[in-house]
Amino acid sequence: MKNFLVLGAALLALPCTSAWAQGPVSGTITDARTGAALPGATILLDGAPAGATDASGAFALPAVPAGSHELRVTFLGYQTLTRTVQGQAEAQQVSLGLQSGGILTGEAVVTATRANERTATTYTNVSKEQLAARNFGQDLPYLLDQTPSVVVNSDAGAGVGYTDIRIRGVNNTGINMTINGVPLNDAESHGSFLVNLPDLSSSISSLQIQRGVGTSQNGGAAxxxxINISTLxxxxxxxAESQNSFGSFDTWKNTVSFGTGLINGHFTVDGRLSRIVSDGYVNRGASDLKSYYLSAGYQGRSTLVKFITFSGREKTYQAWNGVPEPGITGDQQLLKQFVDNGELSAADAERLRQEGRRFSYYTYDNQTDNYQQNHYQLHLAQELGPSWSLTLTNHLTRGFGYYESYRTNRRFSAYDLPNVxxxxxxxxxxxxxxxKWLDNYFFGSTGALSFHPQSYDKLQVTVGGAWNRFLNDHYGEVIWAQYASTGSIRHRYYFSDAVKTDYNAYARTTWQLIPRLSLYLDLQGRHINYNIDGIDDDRSAxxxxxxxxxxxxxxxxxxTLAEGQQLYASYAVGNREPVRSDFTDRPVGDQTARPETLHDVEGGYRFSRADLLGANTGLRFEATGYYMGYRNQLVATGQLNDVGAALRTNVARSYRTGVELTGGVSANDKISLSSTLTLSRNRILNYRDVTYNADFEPVVAAEARTTTISYSPSTVSAHTLEGQPLKGLRLALLYKTVSRQYLDNSTSEDRMIKPYQVLDFRARYAIRPSFMKEIELGLLVSNLLNREYVANGYTYGYPDGAGRQQTFNFYYPQATRNFLASVGVKF
Structure with a gap:
């Protein structure tokens, strides 16, 4: 493996040496007022496009010919800056600040919730270009796989359909997600089901990941x-653009997007249509996903009005049951145990022997999840003078759908039907x-008022908040029965409704106390009312x-220690309410779910220079230490409920602590290496195991001990080596490692996800013919070394007929070597 990486580095670096003698010009582009980096600014040399700034605002022109040239920088919402540069053999470094002007941009809407270099927060910015480089049709979590402390997995095994992301060991129910400041997390489950918004990545203009509590956000607590997403x-x-991919498991992605540009300097219309289909790596783990995005807006010098609507419709074959452990290991004795205890029928066991790790529990042809989610947002941003600005957003999300299941040997009484x-x-x-149906509405308003006096640039104050309401009907219907009893088609056997109202207010300020020291304070109050009434699917009240x-x-x-060097430290408190299943699926004898509290301490060092190791050679490094101490944390027990959601229990005291190291070096835009490493310790204090006796009653262990939190690897790393051996051709190797994880809180080696390492290869080749802006060919080979690994799972156990405790593990195998090839055109 080591030799392979060294060879790859050598091949990528080979053509680079001759280019460094051609008079490079590099630099950074920032906001002249705040000093904030401006990623995505357009760089033109003598009127011709020459590139764009990266996530840190840096750019590099590898070879500027001798003589005088016009360097022009444009960025929406800022005045165009023009500067003359002289082509020469020696490298040149320039730092340019753009003055705001022209028109108000959509980024003003999300600025209120974004972290920056003054907010003492641990964060990573991901640019549109970085997302596009990885976007072959897989879900958004897979596009973020190389960011710090991230672990991703896919139910169907190939990154299409239901996927999940964990950051610092916390799954997406603990990750606050917003789109243009509007909460995306489901108000009841706290989950962010990105399968409902396929190909959202193609409409994202920028994205910020804040680790830890972060800044005050709308919606559920972080x-x-x-993850703060902007599509503005x-x-x-x-x-006009089209992106098309085809690959393993009959995976197809087709995307068409368009935009009018600025009409009369003020009006814009942008749109996208997408379709993604895949058979999945797991047998019958198919997905059929469709989505659209449409926005129309007016932008003036001090006013922005924008209406956005986007929608996704998904149909996925149910793969959330996972694969029984014998299908992964081939252990026939263990398979017999599954059969003897009724976990698998003899017929299922035979299929498991044949299908192996690609086994799918279901065979009914319409065992599918079907859901549609429509989003509507109306944004207003208004400058109220030289120092004041206001943003307001009204939003509505309409969601509805069901999952359909064939069920055998069910009691009539469980469906509110008499015997036949x-x-x-x-x-x-x-x-x-x-x-089983969900039918819901989520609506509300968010707003923020910002004060940033021109006469005193050292102070910035933002006051904001939101009011949101969620209405959700849960109900089930029988659409067919072998023996119908007295029921009619669509016999409804349970119904419950939920109403949740959530409002918050916050005040945030940054103050540059002395030239090198900035202070940050953020205070938020949040109130929640949550009511559930009716009959659950098990007929309980x-x-x-x-x-x-x-x-x-x-x-x-x-x-600020020096140019490009910062130290920061912060302390934050977060509180979060339990989710629906914490109330409805509590084990017998368990106490009522309690809210969680998090005390988060973060500290770090940032270093970034574009010329430290020589002309046009950039170096960046960041080290972060964190301690997240929990009270009453709700941790996964390792079991799932009947719709695949994790069952959780409160633990009195627990913590997550670790170090995140991130670094990168780049040379002349020809070759770059970036790496991130997280070393962590994730523990529950005074934990007591729960087992079950012969009557299936919970038995709590008398002895308390310190144990590892489930699904929390102690080591996670990601490394990307990328080079441009030829103009327009970019090659990359992406390497990911994840240490072992436990399926529950017992720290048992028998209930564990083994460590894994995955190597991917990516290639993109772009040409710019005279008849169109660009043609790009791409190739992504995932799991290049063809490793068999699993990235997620669950476990449960109970006593057999002789009273002996039995454990049953189920895993989600990820795809072996597979590929996606793409063709993109831009007009």
Whole structure:
């Protein structure tokens, strides 16, 4: 493996040496007022496009010919800057600051919730270009796989369909996600189901990941991280683009996008249509995904009005049951145990022997999840003078859908139906098909008022908040039964409704106390009312009525040591309410779910220079230490409920602590290496194991001990080596490692996800013919070394007939070597 990487580095670097003698010009582009980097600014040399700034605002022109040239920099919402540069053999470094002007941009809407170099927060910015480089049709988590502390997995094994992301060991129910400042997390489950918004990545203009509590956000609290998504980019020129991919498992992606550019200097219309289909790596783990995006807006010098609507419709074959452990290991004795204990039928066991790690539990042809989610957003940004600005957003999300299941040998009583009596025979069970429905509305308003005096640039104050309401109907219907009893088609056997109101207010300020020291303070209050009434799917009565009021203070300081060097430290508190399943799926005898509290301490050092190791050679490094101490943390037990959601339990005291190291070096835009390494310790204090006796009653261990939190690897790393051996050709190797994870909190080697390492290869080749802007060919080879590994799983156990405790593990195998090839055109 080591020799392979060294060889790859040598091949990528080979053509680079001759280019460094051609008079390079590099530099950084920032906001002249705030000093903030401007990623995505357009660089033109003598009127011809010459590149764009990266996520840190840096750019590089590898070879500027001798003589005088015009360097022009444009960025929407800023005045165009022109500067003369002289081509010469020696490398040149320039730092340019753009003055705001022209028109107000959509980024003003998300600025209120974004972290920056003054907010003493641990964050990573991901640019549109970085997302596009990895976007072959896989879901957004896979595009973020190389960012710090991230672990991703896919139910169907290939990154299409249901996927999940964990950051610092916390899954997406603890990751606050917003789109243009509007909460995306489901108000009841706290999950962000990106399968409902396929190919959202093609409409993202910028993205920021904040690790830890971060800044105040709308929606659920960040208990591991937040992902702040913006789709508000506007492009000055009209465009039309098409991106098309094809690959393993009959995977197809087709995307068409267009934009009018600025009409009369003020009006814009942008749109996208996408379709993604895949058979999945797991047998029958198919996905059929469709989506659209449309925005129309007016932009003036001090006013922005923008309407955005986007929608996704998904149909995925249910793969959330995973693969029984014998299908992964081939252990026939263990397979017999699954059969003897009724976990698998003899027929299922035979299929498992044949299908192996690609086994799918279901065979009914319409065992599918079907859901549609429509989003509507109306944004207003208004400058109220030289120092004040206001942003307001009204939003509505409409979601509806069901999952359909074929079920065998079910009791009539479980479906609120009487037994069937035929003569002297009483039939109490039947085979049937049911659908479980969700029908919901999420609506509300968000806003922020910012004060940034021109006469005193050292102070910035933002006051904001939101009011949101969620209405959700849960119900089930029987659409077919072998023995119908008295039920009619679409017999409804349960119904419950949920109403959740969530409002928050926050005040945030940054103050540059002295030239090198900035202070940050962020205070948020949040109130939640949550009510559930009706009958659950197991026919039990529901009656949850809870209210919570939380206070979430945050503060920190940033010290600038020298140009490109910063130290920062922060302390933050986050509070979060339990999710729906914490109330409805509590084990017998368990206490009522309690809210969680997080105390987060972050500290770090940042270093970034574009010329430290020589002309046009950039170097960056960041080291972060964190301690996240929890009270009443809800941790996964390792078990799932009947719709694949993790069951959780409160633990009194637990913590996550670690070090995140991130670095990168680049030379002349010809070759770059970036790496991130997280070393962490994730522990529950005074934990007592829960087992079950012969009567299936929970038995709590008398002895308390310190144990590892489930699904929390102690080591995660990601490394990307990328080079440009020929103009327009970019090659990259992407290497990911994840240490072992436990399926529950027992720290048992018998309930573990083994460590894994994955190597991917990516190639993109772009040409710019005279008849169009660009033609790009791409190739992604995932799992290049063809490793068999699993990235997720679950476990449960109970006593057998002799009273002996039995454990049953299920895993989600990820695809062996596979590919996606793409063709993109831009007009």
């Amino acid at each position: 208990f591991g991280a937040s 980019e506007n492009r000055r020129e009209a465009y 009596v035929i003569g002297n025979q009483t039939i109490s069970r039947t085979n049937l098909i049911d659908q 529901l009656g949850t009525h809870v209210s919570y009021t939380f206070f979430n203070p945050k503060g920190g300081a940033t010290l």
